[in-house]
Amino acid sequence: GIDWKAYYRADEIHAWMDSLADFYPGLVSVVSIGKSSEGRDLKLIKISKGGVPKPTIFIDSTFHAREWISSAVSTYVINQLTTNSSQYKFLDKVDFHILPLVNPDGFEWSHTQDRMWRKTRSNHGSSFGCRGVDPNRNFGYQWGGSGTSSNKCSEIYKGPTAFSEPETAALRDYISHSGTDFRAYITIHSYSQLWLTPWGFTSDVPADYNELESLAKRGAQVISQAFGTQYQVGSSTNVLYAAAGGSDDWAKGAAGIKFSYTIELRDTGHFGFILPANQIEPTAYETWQGLKYVANSIASDL
Ligand code: 0X9
Numbered sequence: 304g305i306d307w308k309a310y311y312r313a314d315e316i317h318a319w320m321d322s323l324a325d326f327y328p329g330l331v332s333v334v335s336i337g338k339s340s341e342g343r344d345l346k347l348i349k350i351s352k353g354g355v356p357k358p359t360i361f362i363d364s365t366f367h368a369r370e371w372i373s374s375a376v377s378t379y380v381i382n383q384l385t386t387n388s389s390q391y392k393f394l395d396k397v398d399f400h401i402l403p404l405v406n407p408d409g410f411e412w413s414h415t416q417d418r419m420w421r422k423t424r425s426n427h428g429s430s431f432g433c434r435g436v437d438p439n440r441n442f443g444y445q446w447g448g449s450g451t452s453s454n455k456c457s458e459i460y461k462g463p464t465a466f467s468e469p470e471t472a473a474l475r476d477y478i479s480h481s482g483t484d485f486r487a488y489i490t491i492h493s494y495s496q497l498w499l500t501p502w503g504f505t506s507d508v509p510a511d512y513n514e515l516e517s518l519a520k521r522g523a524q525v526i527s528q529a530f531g532t533q534y535q536v537g538s539s540t541n542v543l544y545a546a547a548g549g550s551d552d553w554a555k556g557a558a559g560i561k562f563s564y565t566i567e568l569r570d571t572g573h574f575g576f577i578l579p580a581n582q583i584e585p586t587a588y589e590t591w592q593g594l595k596y597v598a599n600s601i602a603s604d605l
């Protein structure tokens with residue numbers, strides 16, 4: 304099994320997810336929504352009390368390989384929702400679909416070869432031997448706009464076409480074609496302690512920005528109540544930088560999921576991407592408080 308005192312490899316995380324499906328057959332199912340460039344499964348866990356499909360909160364993590372804390376937090380959320388399911392009344396109203404490792408190839412590369420790896424590991428024929436695409440520049444909504452690059456060696460390479468990566472195409476197909484009523488799309492990244500709304504391609508904000516901002520601010524407030532960790536709230540472009548082709552913009556703009564957020568976890572730069580393992584538990588705990596708030600708020604609206 305896994306705990307939240309250390310970081311784990313892709314195989315360990317995936318095996319643990321499968322073990323939950325065995326242990327909680329009436330609550331948990333695990334499916335592979337596709338395969339990565341190197342042939343790894345893209346394993347997604349569905350948590351649903353009562354069996355009938357309900358309005359669903361989608362959570363993913365590890366778009367970017369080096370952001371290890373992101374999958375440590377999504378697995379913590381899975382652990383809470385399964386081992387303590389009876390505690391959470393919102394599970395009578397909503398389901399969760401969680402994809403902890405969007406980019407398992409990059410994640411493994413960051414464990415074995417290059418701790419600071421960010422992109423996927425696909426080969427698009429760079430003459431310099433550069434590998435990979437930034438999966439968060441590869442979505443087909445305003446693809447190729449501000450904050451992206453067509454240089455195959457760039458850390459923000461958008462790919463040869465939108466959805467060129469099997470990982471992003473699988474995520475698109477699952478969200479578009481699984482028949483699920485997704486009410487929130489939450490993609491977990493690190494770092495900087497930000498709770499971001501669309502848009503990431505323009506400094507304009509969505510028509511319903513006030514609602515998105517209000518829920519995010521209340522979520523961030525709840526996070527701070529745990530250990531005082533401060534999150535900044537705002538649209539990606541206005542709080543961070545413009546970067547088109549992100550999954551959050553696609554989820555809202557193309558898939559029509561109202562509450563689409565990117566959460567950038569701890570810290571604000573002292574350790575940055577290399578967040579020590581002794582910060583996994585507090586980071587996961589405080590983030591879970593904020594996510595529960597979102598779940599409660601969506602459930603109470605149904
Ligand atoms: O640049 C990114 O993809 C995200 N930051 S990170 O440091 N984790 O790489 C921010 C993405 C915000 N959303 C959009 N720009 N759409």
Ligand code: ZN
Binds near residue numbers: 366367370492493
């Ligand atoms: Zn990231």
